[in-house]
Amino acid sequence: MxxxxxxxxxxxxxxxxxxxxxxxxxxxxxxxxxxxxxxxxxxxxxxxxxxxxxxxxxxxxxxxxxxxxxxxxxxWQTNFNKLLYSGFNAPGVLADWVTSVSNATMHTYQVSPVASLMEQELIHSLNRLVGFDDGDGIMVSGGTMANMVAMMLARHRLCPNIKEQGFSGKQLIAYVSELAHYSFEKAAIVLGIGTQNLIPVKTDQQGRMDLEALDNAISNSIRDNKQPFFIGLTAGTTVIGSFDPVKQASAIARHHDIWLHIDGAWGGPVLFSESCKHLLADSTLADSFTWDAHKLMNVPLAASAILVKEKHALIRACEGGGGDYLFHEDENSDYNFGNKSLQCGRRVDSLKFWLSWKASGAAGYARKIERLMALKQYMLSKIDKYANLQLLAPANYLNVLFRYEPRRSLSESQLASVNIAICKSMLKQDLGFVDYAQYKGRLGIRFILANGDLSEQHIDRFLENCLKTGEDFLEP
Ligand SMILES: Cc1ncc(COP(=O)(O)O)c(C=O)c1O
Structure with a gap:
């Protein structure tokens, strides 16, 4: 039939x-x-x-x-280890197709009924993970946008008339770790905060924000008659995967009445795993949280959300316009999410996210993270065994930053050149797709464990390729 x-x-x-x-x-x-x-x-x-x-x-x-x-x-391949995502996700790809076929837009319930309900379910589920029991949130175009909206909410709390009257002349100051993602700089640019008013706070040996340095920076700002308004912690920094301490930072934020945000774009999914969630303990103490499902959860780009603890903060800061033709008062008004978005037309990102989660289950994500963490441990032990490979940063999460370092002595800049050459040569010879990055003045190869199909054999082959490429480069 x-x-x-x-x-x-x-x-x-x-x-x-x-x-x-x-x-x-x-x-x-x-x-x-x-x-x-x-x-x-x-x-x-x-x-x-x-x-x-x-x-x-x-x-x-x-x-x-x-x-x-x-x-x-x-x-989608296992040797794509350059970025914070890798792998193939069939339900996600199918959902992306269907999204384009339906071509719905997210401003009003009338045109995206199922997608709106799915988005609401996702926001509730993410908020439960983070610990925002009565929170709100909205899907946005990426972690960059989520961090910007978070900073905007913090600014709105301090300057509630800013929507109507513009800036009041206060010099607002934001604080992030020196290892934070550059999206905070973009936010400072777009929101008129100014990049000089975004203070990079130094980090400790583990790459975590140094809280004494944070406290001092805030005191200095107050002494100079400036207005601290935003602390942006990172859960899973881009280069080394470090997690800033939430509980202690929250005490400082509360003491000074500063908005506390956590950028969990990369590290947020640890909350799925009983054995890994200690890395992000006390997330419930934050005011807002960035979640990227297109990184470790492997939902096709883009699938991100800004989560907010205080239920009405988003709508208060974002609402404006559209009432004359779009946002009609009816029984579905509460489901017209365009009111709390900065966009009018907005692509449906909820279907692919919802379907990926449905297919994997929370337990599936927990297993993936735990498997990759065990594989990271395997990789560290292999690096330790090779005399010519050296770990450059603590690897508490799924980032491994290391370098090829032959026994003969080379200067820092020579070592940097060799390791850049290894990355480029491996890419050209199709031996692996990784990138180089700097950490505390030293340059190394950044390997990201994000692909759920990675195995010990892949790690072995990759490290052997690195060694061989390094040797060929120095002794052709
Ligand atoms: C820690 C962190 N935050 C935010 C972002 C920005 O996310 P998106 O690329 O989704 O805009 C990234 C990107 O890599 C990141 O690593």
């Missing part, structure tokens, strides 16, 4: 799925090259990028998609 529910769907949908299968199953596209690196000018010559006047044939469409896939690094 034909499925009644399907008869109004575009007839092309099943055809499109067939074509998609054809694309990913095409021989040559299923190879193990993580990246077919080409410099931009060379790649531009290889691709047929001209848009033309007349529409193209179906075959050209397939060819364009195939060459897109061929030259785009394969983020």
């Amino acid at each position: 034909p499925n009644e529910h399907c008869k109004n769907y575009p007839a092309e949908l099943s055809g499109l799925i067939e074509q998609f299968k054809q694309i990913i199953e095409t021989p040559g596209n299923h190879d193990h090259h993580v990246s077919r690196y080409l410099p931009a000018r060379k790649l531009a010559k290889k691709l047929d990028l001209a848009l033309g006047t007349e529409g193209c044939e179906d075959a050209d469409i397939i060819a364009a998609l195939l060459s897109y896939l061929r030259y785009t690094p394969k983020a």
